[in-house]
Amino acid sequence: MDTNDQGSSAAAPRPTVQDVARALGVSTATVSRALSGSPNVSTATREKVMRGAAQLGYQPNVLARALRQERSSLVGLVVPDVRSDFFAAASSxxxxxLEEHGFRLILGITGDDPDADRDYLVTLLQHRAEGIVHVPCTDEGAAPLLGGVPTPPPVVEFLRQSRSNVADTVVSNERxxxxxxxxHLIAFGHRRLAVLAGPDRFSTTRDRVGGFVDGADAHGLEVEVRYGLYDHDWTHRETLTLMAGDAETRPTALFAAGNRLVSGALQALSELGLRVPADVSLVGADDPDWFRGCTPSVTTFAAPLEQMGLVAAQTLLGRMRPKGRQPRVGPIHALLGGQLIVRGSSGPPAAGA
Amino acid sequence: MDTNDQGSSAAAPRPTVQDVARALGVSTATVSRALSGSPNVSTATREKVMRGAAQLGYQPNVLARALRQERSSLVGLVVPDVRSDFFAAASSxxxxxLEEHGFRLILGITGDDPDADRDYLVTLLQHRAEGIVHVPCTDEGAAPLLGGVPTPPPVVEFLRQSRSNVADTVVSNERxxxxxxxxHLIAFGHRRLAVLAGPDRFSTTRDRVGGFVDGADAHGLEVEVRYGLYDHDWTHRETLTLMAGDAETRPTALFAAGNRLVSGALQALSELGLRVPADVSLVGADDPDWFRGCTPSVTTFAAPLEQMGLVAAQTLLGRMRPKGRQPRVGPIHALLGGQLIVRGSSGPPAAGA
DNA sequence: ACGGTCAATGTAATCGTTATCATAGCCCGA
DNA sequence: TCGGGCTATGATAACGATTACATTGACCGT
Known part of the structure; x- marks a missing residue:
């Protein structure tokens, strides 16, 4: 059973339609038709071909097929990071x-580096990807690159949106x-609010911060905002300094604007000996499973990631293989509402504070 | 600036080498040579071609190139789930x-469904992937499928290993x-131990359970083992029933054998009003960031995921494009050691228990 | 001045598939 | 019986790149 050994002595090439055709005494056209389920093949021939192909271990070369048909069946997915639940859940x-519709995913991870982002988009063009799902990490998005190319593939901006208003977008209403x-926090009586946020070049960050500030503003309250990284360790350090002041002046409620930030903040608060929510309330964004497991569990605003993935897929599919002559339609912007989930990490401020 | 609009009136085809060649009055061979950096092109010509290509927005069709060169530059990554830190970190x-060596990743997510797994491997064969990184979800792994195919691509089994001893493997010493x-738990004085584990068809599960049972066995202790799913909700429910007994008989220490399981267990313990580690100690596996943020932080055994990813990449690269005539070498099995990380969730059992 | 080397380019075959067109049989109605 | 419309099949030209081979000058030493 050591069939998977790496290379028999002569490195036999993979069989092609030619090989199958020759082995069965038919033409390559017949083989191709039989395998692709064309109606113009007799049942007898079809079965003969199927058997022959299986016997030889034939697997069609989809690169050749793609070349001939001018459709690669590839879709590019360009995300900053698959380690964050926010992106991982949506990618999933x-x-x-997309698989259901016969597309394969080429995965690009940019680490939010604009160069990597650009490189990846180029690669996708070269692979003749039929569509691209893009989580942009710059304000321009893919527009400048795709501008120079004839008939570029459709792009859906996902989770974040660039400022060039040309691509379809599917984002949640983080604002x-x-x-x-x-x-929610103000209703508890909090007055000193702070936000820990990612880099402000992302629309998600700007929306979260902007929305929170708006909410405070409506009640005449100021908010201390600290921009940084979407990173556990950064938030950990930042929270330590932010909460170092004495109980009368430091914030009584914290918004960690991303799931990676929540864990960092929690660690810092725990190290400072501050109880949540007795000493300080903490609210987060996104909703990974572990928000429910924490003690206390984390109050948060959850985007409908599943639904967003579906909408993005639908949007892209609509652009990729339009049936018939569809009217040309401008960019579609889907803004999906999420859900406020109140759990144990938010409560009234301490009496003395 | 609406360059990215979805299709100008005539759907101009993407330019090819032919187009570039014609536009510049040279042959396609010259264009190809110039763009691929062949030494046999004059500097003047090279620059002319570069400019012309850029001007037309030419992007090489890598499908055609792959077909001609018989090398796709694609590597398949087949994982059960990208939402788990365990897989996400490693994939990353x-x-x-692999990108560094010019390979692109095609991503397959199987959801631990053997059929999806098989389908995905077939797809990779059809794309002429030059190598496959496989997290198998059956004991056979990829062997039965690849057995029928001449010169199959090299496979590295990653994080889990199948029982067919034909592929290279890169796994951590979970046992x-x-x-x-x-x-660690026994040293604290725990005597009633329990394990919550994923499905036992995964080598990871078997190793974790096996190792834990071995450790207990060495001290003449029994362990209550519950197999189930790698899933927050399953663990949540199971922990509720497991810990329902009275304090004299229920386990005093719990091993949640996977990061998804830890969050479920924590939630259940919290709902039962059991304090960790005062009433019950909890230890986990893997080490996502949030293990540090939890209250208490979670004691765990962490595999060196970064290192494992590198080793897997190296192993695969060694098989894919061997320089010169390398001696044929049997399957390589890399077993990487991890690290016990003691944090706040483990401690001595309650005095009365 | 002549053959030879070498650099720069062109010509055309090739990779594996699908699709177009042509052809050969076959059935059926007029 | 003949021709029109099937159906099943074969031969072959694409798809867009790379590359083995052929060709053209230019240059150089003798």
């Missing part, structure tokens, strides 16, 4: 949805969510 | 390492890690 849904979180 | 490293966790 997208992958399923509204953050506003609700602010309202 | 792998992606970087030893689990043994250490058992020792």
């Amino acid at each position: 849904v997208l992958q399923r949805a 509204e969510g953050a506003r609700q979180l602010a309202e | 490293v792998l992606q970087r390492a 030893e890690g689990a043994r250490q966790l058992a020792e």
Whole structure:
């Protein structure tokens, strides 16, 4: 059973349609037709071909097929990071949805580096990807690159949006969510609010911060905002300094605007001996499973990631293989609402504070 | 600036080498040579071609290139789930390492469904992937499928290993890690131990459970083992029933053998009003950031995921494009050691228990 | 001045598939 | 019986790149 050994002595080439055709005494056209389920093949021939192909271990070369048909069946997915639940969950849904329609996913991870982002988009063009799901990490998005190319593939901006208003976008209403979180905290009586946020070049960051500030503003409150990285360790350090002041002046409520930030903040608060929510309330964004497992569990605003993945897939599919002559339609912007989930990490401020 | 609009009126085809050649009055061979950096092109010509190509927005069709050169530059990555840190972190490293060598990643997500797994491997064969990184979800792995195909691509089994001893494997020593966790708990004085584990068809599960049981066995202790799913909700429910007994008989220490399981267990313990580690100690596996943020932070055994990704990439690269005539070498099995990380969730059992 | 080397380019075959067109049989109605 | 419309099949030209081979000058030493 050591069939998977790496290379028999002569490195036999993979069989091709030619090989199958020759072995069965038919033409390559017949083989191709039989395997692709064309109606113009007799049942007898079809079965003969199927058997022959299986016997030789034939697997069609989809590169050749793609070349001939001018359709690669590839979709590019360009994300900053698969380690964050926010992207991972969404990618997962997208992958399923696209697979169902016969597309394969090429994965690019940019680490939010604009060069890597650009390189990856180029690669996708070269692979003749039929569509691209893009989580942009710059304000321009893919527009400048795709501008120079004839008939570029359709792009859906996902989770974040660039400022060039040319691509379809599928994003959640993070602004509204953050506003609700602010309202929620203020209703408890909090007055000194702070936000720990990622880099402000991402629309997600700007929306979360903006919404939270708006919510506070409506009640005449100021918010201390600290921009940084989407990173556990950064938030950990930043929270330590932010909460170092004495109980009368430091914030009584914290918004960690991303799931990676929540864990960093929690660690810092725990190290400072501050109890949540007795000493300080903490609210987050996104909703990974572990928000429920924490003690206390984390109040948060959750985007409908599953639904967003589906909508993105649908949007892209609509652009990729339009049936018939569809009217040309401008960029579609889907803004999906999320859900405020109140759990144990938010509560009234301490009496003395 | 609406360059990215979806299709100008005539759907201009993408330019090819032919177009570039014609536009410049040279042959396609010259264009190809110039762009691929062949030494046999005059500097003047090279620059002319570069400019012309850029001007037309030419992007080489890598499908055609792959067909001609018989090398796709694609590597398949087949994982059960990208939402788990365990896989996400490893995938991330792998992606970087392989990109550096000019390979692109095709991503398959199987959801631990053997059929999806098989389908995905077939797809990779059809794309002429030059190598496959496989997290198998069955004991056979990829062997039965690849057995029928001439010169199959090299496969590295990653994180889990199948029982067919034909592929290279890169796994962590989960067995030893689990043994250490058992020792750790027993040293505190725990006598009633339980394990919540994923499905036992995965080598990871078997190793973790096996190691833990071995560790207990060395001290003449029994372990209650519950197999289930790698899933927050399953663990949540299971922990509720497992810990329902009274304080004299229920386990005093719990091993949640996977990061998804830890969050489920924590939630259940919290709902039962059991304090960690005062009433019950909890130890986990893997080490996502949030293990540090939890209250208490989670004691765990962490595999060196970064390193494993690198080793897997190296192993695969060694098989894919061997320089010169390398001696044919049998399957390589890399077993990497991890680290016991003691944090706040483990401690001595309650005095009365 | 002549053959030879070498650099620069062109010509055309090739990779494996699909699709177009042509052809050969076959059935059926007029 | 003949021709029109099937159906099943074969021969072959694409798809867009790379590359082995052929060709053209230019240059150089004798």
